[in-house]
Amino acid sequence: MKAVWLEDGELSMREVECPSPPPGEALVKVLRAGICNTDLELVGGYYPFTGILGHEFVGKVVDGPDALVGRRVVGEINAVCDECPACLRGDRSHCERRTVLGIVNRHGAFAEYLTLPCANLHPVPDAVSDDEATFTEPLAAALRIQEQLPITSGDRVLVVGTGKLGQLIARSLEPTGCKLKALGRRAEALALLAAQGVETLTANELAPRSFDIAIECTGNAEGFELARGALRPRGALVMKSTYAGELAFDASALVVDEIHLLGSRCGPFPPALELLESRRVAVADLVERTLPLDRALEAFAQAAAPGVLKILLDPSPA
Numbered sequence: 576m577k578a579v580w581l582e583d584g585e586l587s588m589r590e591v592e593c594p595s596p597p598p599g600e601a602l603v604k605v606l607r608a609g610i611c612n613t614d615l616e617l618v619g620g621y622y623p624f625t626g627i628l629g630h631e632f633v634g635k636v637v638d639g640p641d642a643l644v645g646r647r648v649v650g651e652i653n654a655v656c657d658e659c660p661a662c663l664r665g666d667r668s669h670c671e672r673r674t675v676l677g678i679v680n681r682h683g684a685f686a687e688y689l690t691l692p693c694a695n696l697h698p699v700p701d702a703v704s705d706d707e708a709t710f711t712e713p714l715a716a717a718l719r720i721q722e723q724l725p726i727t728s729g730d731r732v733l734v735v736g737t738g739k740l741g742q743l744i745a746r747s748l749e750p751t752g753c754k755l756k757a758l759g760r761r762a763e764a765l766a767l768l769a770a771q772g773v774e775t776l777t778a779n780e781l782a783p784r785s786f787d788i789a790i791e792c793t794g795n796a797e798g799f800e801l802a803r804g805a806l807r808p809r810g811a812l813v814m815k816s817t818y819a820g821e822l823a824f825d826a827s828a829l830v831v832d833e834i835h836l837l838g839s840r841c842g843p844f845p846p847a848l849e850l851l852e853s854r855r856v857a858v859a860d861l862v863e864r865t866l867p868l869d870r871a872l873e874a875f876a877q878a879a880a881p882g883v884l885k886i887l888l889d890p891s892p893a
Contacts, residue, residue, distance in 0.1 A: 579685035601639025629684035633708035719842030736792030
């Protein structure tokens with residue numbers, strides 16, 4: 576089968592053997608897969624990975640339990656042991672022996688087929704298109720914030736960054752009724768959020784110390800400083816991006832202001848699928864372009880360009 580292979584920081588298209596699912600796993604034919612910033616950072620050396628990239632996908636089960644065969648599914652990316660202390664206390668996404676689809680010791684979704692544990696797979700409602708379903712994993716990650724922090728209508732919440740992740744986070748927060756604003760630089764991205772009912776602003780319009788919660792989605796030092804400066808004392812700063820390099824910040828100021836610093840990662844799939852099915856979170860306007868899998872190197876180059884939203888790969892034969 577065709578696959579996008581990463582090795583020593585170099586991407587290539589390869590013909591590889593189709594995977595065979597081990598016990599407890601299913602073989603999934605990939606229908607769509609999305610390129611995200613983590614994929615780009617892996618290419619840049621964020622984490623030493625060799626193999627097939629990709630973790631945002633929708634596919635059809637071709638080998639597995641009868642209840643799943645023939646169904647469209649999306650998949651949670653952490654394959655866990657269910658035996659380590661983290662698993663036993665319910666922190667499955669922090670399993671000490673986990674493999675992670677297209678990120679840690681497990682081939683990913685930029686291929687014609689993949690395997691995942693059956694327990695990781697979630698059927699996709701008929702009303703959700705393939706393109707929309709590809710957003711389930713990042714939308715679930717956005718919803719993780721609301722699992723970690725109760726957000727109410729009285730909270731003043733700032734989303735810093737209006738790229739792919741920032742768009743989903745802001746859209747997932749809008750139904751809470753919180754006093755939400757999204758900060759970005761690109762007029763096109765701000766306009767997309769404004770069309771979804773989200774109030775937007777730029778950095779020069781940001782009043783310092785005026786928010787209860789700030790969510791940093793840029794993955795760079797400038798975004799972190801903007802988010803930090805926007806918080807009132809005892810506010811919460813949510814770090815939602817992976818950082819390819821080191822991040823320097825004034826730790827003393829965090830202590831003096833008693834800032835709650837919170838990392839946030841993978842989230843719940845069922846409510847993400849429910850939001851997509853009900854159309855309470857719209858994502859179709861976030862698809863920049865869909866390219867066939869054999870043009871993946873071109874797709875990666877486009878995805879890395881400033882301001883580009885979601886690039887999807889279609890593994891179906893041309």
